[in-house]
Amino acid sequence: GNSVTQMEGPVTLSEEAFLTINCTYTATGYPSLFWYVQYPGEGLQLLLKATKADDKGSNKGFEATYRKETTSFHLEKGSVQVSDSAVYFCALSDQGGSEKLVFGKGTKLTVNP
């Protein structure tokens, strides 16, 4: 079945550092790919998405590119802020209108001032 693997956390960075969180996937067909963020005590918020190969999703300074050849969707940000501290989840959904999202285990990011 479909699966998502993302780098183990936790990740601790200083403010203004460069962030990369690796995500790779296994899927049949051509899934859509997502990054969700979860702040303490809250539900999930969609951070960015890409629906086909070579698409780049971006939001709030975060970027990720759908790489079909390496089955990857790595999350990057050039300069993190303390407010970016949260848990980040990589996910995929099947094409064809299925609602089911398959998530990675999550990566906890802590940014220190």
Place this chain on the structure above:
Amino acid sequence: KAGVTQTPRYLIKTRGQQVTLSCSPISGHRSVSWYQQTPGQGLQFLFEYFSETQRNKGNFPGRFSGRQFSNSRSEMNVSTLELGDSALYLCASRANGGGEQYFGPGTRLTVT
């Protein structure tokens, strides 16, 4: 527009009891999905409803069930609770034509 709401936000139950959780989707959204989040297993898909019909189901025992009403509100029920059912239960809604899933804040269930 109001977001996805879930009630109650916190719940404590005893082993063997049953529990019902409620989810109200964003107005106009007809699709509702449920997920279980635990530290060990992460986020796992429970079920998906669209127009009162279950469209997809995850790999959970029959103790977990759900339904959707004509106003798109959804409930999930867990019977004969086990300690391992302690989790954050998240509901998400989506517009009819597809697009982003919007998540609610979740219901934190603790089974003692």
